[in-house]
Amino acid sequence: MDFLEKVMGRSHIGAAIRRVEDLEEAVRHPNIHAIFLLGGDINYLPGMIKKVRTSNKVMLTHIDLVEGIGKDRAGIHLIKRMGVQGIVTTKSNLTKFAKEEDLWVIQRLFIVDSESVKTAIRVAEKIKPHAVEVLPATIPQYVIEDMKRSLGLPVLGGGLLRTETDVKEALGKGIDAITTSLRQLWNVNL
Structure with a gap:
C-alpha cells in the first residue's frame, strides 16, 4: 500500500513523541521511519521539520495536540507551508482541508464499544483518510478485520502496548x- 511504503517506510513501528527533546532519538533510530508528534507548540515545528526531512523520515503532526495551530483551513495551510508532511486528527472536518493540501491524513479513532466501531467505520468511509489509527491497539481481532474489510485502508494501533509481546499480538491481529512513545518498543524486530 502506498501509505505503508511512503509514510511508514515498510516499518511496523512509528515513534510517537510528545516533546521536542524526544525528536533526536527518533530521527537517529534505524527502525523508525515515521515520527508522530503528539504535543509541543507550533514555534518548534520549523526546526523539527528540518531535522526530520534531513534524515529522510516522515513527520506527522497530531494537529489536535500541538498548541498554536488553528484547527481550521488556515491552520492546515500554515503547517503545509511549514513543511509538515501529514496530520493525525480526531476531527473529521480537518481531514478535508488536509487532503486539499496534499497532506497524509490519519484519522484517529477511539474504540470503546460496538457502537463506536460502527461510528468509526461510518466516519472513515465518509472522509476517506489515508489510514486510520485505532486506540487502544489491544482491541479484538474482529474489530480490525471489520475495519479493513469495510474501509480497505491501513489500520494503525496506538495505546496500551507495553511489551514486545503486546506489539506482536497487535500485529498478529x-x-x-x-x-508508540515507549522507546524499548522501537527496537522490536519483526
Missing part, C-alpha cells in the same frame, strides 16, 4: 503498524 491484523494491525498494519503501531505507534
